[in-house]
Amino acid sequence: xxxxxxxxxxxxxxxxxxxxxxxxxxxxxxxxxxxxxxxxxxxxxxxxxxxxxxxxxxxxxxxxxxxxxxxxxxxxxxxxxxxxxxxxxxxxxxxxxxxxxxxxxxxxxxxxxxxxxxxxxxxxxxxxxxxxxxxxxxxxxxxxxxxxxxxxxxxxxxxxxxxxxxxxxxxxxxxxxxxxxxxxxxxxxxxxxxxxxxxxxxxxxxxxxxxxxxxxxxxxxxxxxxxxxxxxxxxxxxxxxxxxxxxxxxxxxxxxxxxxxxxxxxx
Amino acid sequence: xxxxxxxxxxxxxxxxxxxxxxxxxxxxxxxxxxxxxxxxxxxxxxxxxxxxxxxxxxxxxxxxxxxxxxxxxxxxxxxxxxxxxxxxxxxxxxxxxxxxxxxxxxxxxxxxxxxxxxxxxxxxxxxxxxxxxxxxxxxxxxxxxxxxxxxxxxxxxxxxxxxxxxxxxxxxxxxxxxxxxxxxxxxxxxxxxxxxxxxxxxxxxxxxxxxxxxxxxxxxxxxxxxxxxxxxxxxxxxxxxxxxxxxxxxxxxxxxxxxxxxxxxxx
Numbered sequence: 001x002x003x004x005x006x007x008x009x010x011x012x013x014x015x016x017x018x019x020x021x022x023x024x025x026x027x028x029x030x031x032x033x034x035x036x037x038x039x040x041x042x043x044x045x046x047x048x049x050x051x052x053x054x055x056x057x058x059x060x061x062x063x064x065x066x067x068x069x070x071x072x073x074x075x076x077x078x079x080x081x082x083x084x085x086x087x088x089x090x091x092x093x094x095x096x097x098x099x100x101x102x103x104x105x106x107x108x109x110x111x112x113x114x115x116x117x118x119x120x121x122x123x124x125x126x127x128x129x130x131x132x133x134x135x136x137x138x139x140x141x142x143x144x145x146x147x148x149x150x151x152x153x154x155x156x157x158x159x160x161x162x163x164x165x166x167x168x169x170x171x172x173x174x175x176x177x178x179x180x181x182x183x184x185x186x187x188x189x190x191x192x193x194x195x196x197x198x199x200x201x202x203x204x205x206x207x208x209x210x211x212x213x214x215x216x217x218x219x220x221x222x223x224x225x226x227x228x229x230x231x232x233x234x235x236x237x238x239x240x241x242x243x244x245x246x247x248x249x250x251x252x253x254x255x256x257x258x259x260x261x262x263x264x265x266x267x
Numbered sequence: 268x269x270x271x272x273x274x275x276x277x278x279x280x281x282x283x284x285x286x287x288x289x290x291x292x293x294x295x296x297x298x299x300x301x302x303x304x305x306x307x308x309x310x311x312x313x314x315x316x317x318x319x320x321x322x323x324x325x326x327x328x329x330x331x332x333x334x335x336x337x338x339x340x341x342x343x344x345x346x347x348x349x350x351x352x353x354x355x356x357x358x359x360x361x362x363x364x365x366x367x368x369x370x371x372x373x374x375x376x377x378x379x380x381x382x383x384x385x386x387x388x389x390x391x392x393x394x395x396x397x398x399x400x401x402x403x404x405x406x407x408x409x410x411x412x413x414x415x416x417x418x419x420x421x422x423x424x425x426x427x428x429x430x431x432x433x434x435x436x437x438x439x440x441x442x443x444x445x446x447x448x449x450x451x452x453x454x455x456x457x458x459x460x461x462x463x464x465x466x467x468x469x470x471x472x473x474x475x476x477x478x479x480x481x482x483x484x485x486x487x488x489x490x491x492x493x494x495x496x497x498x499x500x501x502x503x504x505x506x507x508x509x510x511x512x513x514x515x516x517x518x519x520x521x522x523x524x525x526x527x528x529x530x531x532x533x534x
């Protein structure tokens with residue numbers, strides 16, 4: 001049966017998922033784009049329901065993915081072109097979207113003897129979070145810790161910005177006291193960035209594993225957070241800018257740490 | 268005289284500037300935010316008209332800036348709170364915005380014996396462009412070359428993303444043939460990035476000055492562009508991601524080049 005009405009209750013539920021308040025409390029999240037759907041399919045039990053429209057879905061990769069989902073017994077919801085357009089976030093929808101099941105990790109799920117962890121403090125911009133998730137995946141970080149009042153990694157903007165990299169990382173929501181206890185129990189070094197730090201980020205070797213602590217877009221790191229760091233470094237800025245975009249700063253730090261791990265850096 | 272009507276012709280003109288088609292053909296651009304306005308004030312003749320509302324403008328820095336503008340003879344347009352809210356891009360407007368005069372540079376305005384130039388190919392996202400302008404300013408790049416069909420650096424999203432760094436760089440719109448002729452006449456080396464390149468970006472020393480060529484968000488560099496480069500390097504990605512966000516990739520490259528210039532890198 002093809003759903004042809006935008007007032008169908010399933011369609012209404014799907015649309016609501018794109019609103020922040022419903023999204024926050026739902027066990028599901030909305031995603032769109034072949035690449036993201038393909039990554040979700042490859043990561044086990046994330047894909048729950050695929051929504052598709054035969055009139056719009058012409059892409060070969062998409063059609064193959066649809067068959068794979070059908071064979072795996074994933075629920076398929078066929079909708080009319082106009083219903084799909086009413087759901088889609090894109091101007092030119094490609095006819096395939098999905099509901100995924102959110103994953104929840106805690107600090108106990110992390111293996112602290114392994115890889116880099118990136119810690120973000122009160123990150124507010126979903127696009128920035130998605131971009132940082134993509135970067136963290138690129139340097140094979142184990143996970144991202146979200147400290148305090150952060151945007152959800154399942155916000156549609158964050159999911160889109162991550163282009164599916166979301167599913168290969170452990171993302172843990174935590175608090176500063178909880179992080180501090182855990183970090184101490186695991187003897188994990190934490191390095192923060194601040195424009196007030198004396199040490200240039202490009203002049204030190206980085207420990208493996210470690211936590212990289214990045215401040216919020218608006219306020220940077222608090223004094224308490226700076227004191228909790230084993231070291232604080234500064235990314236130099238040469239002209240009038242006194243800050244970089246948070247996703248750019250995190251990318252510069254993450255790759256510097258990766259280069260340090262593989263022996264490709266100064267000093 | 269305080270403008271109290273949103274149908275005032277000056278107010279209508281200002282609102283139009285936020286629409287892409289009007290913005291493109293106008294000699295003016297719209298900006299908002301104390302930091303951006305302060306930077307524009309510091310850069311000579313950019314600030315043309317300041318729009319402000321006494322009911323909203325309470326910030327001390329903003330009030331001082333308003334006085335400085337008054338003393339410089341910059342046109343001040345006082346408007347009512349409701350008119351300001353109708354113009355503003357912000358949910359909580361701070362009562363001060365401005366019109367700036369666009370600056371136009373050509374390749375002939377560049378000093379090719381100086382600093383890094385960053386070249387962007389068909390960049391479409393205004394936020395990405397603003398973020399890259401901010402990064403270019405941070406590493407003291409001389410300018411940004413926009414190749415082909417790029418978003419305008421005076422798009423409101425780009426201006427906002429640059430947080431005023433826009434005014435300390437020369438931004439040149441050019442074409443690939445024109446760039447090629449100029450680069451050859453100036454003997455300027457050009458280094459591109461591509462995920463297909465064999466050379467790891469962190470293993471080479473970078474020439475000063477040079478052009479850093481970054482591909483478009485969607486398509487990367489064309490084969491012609493790759494052949495025009497003196498060298499092409501790859502930023503390694505370790506897991507499923509096959510690309511980074513363009514602003515992040517540009518940040519990683521720009522800081523690697525800066526670190527190379529100051530002798531802080533591998534090999």
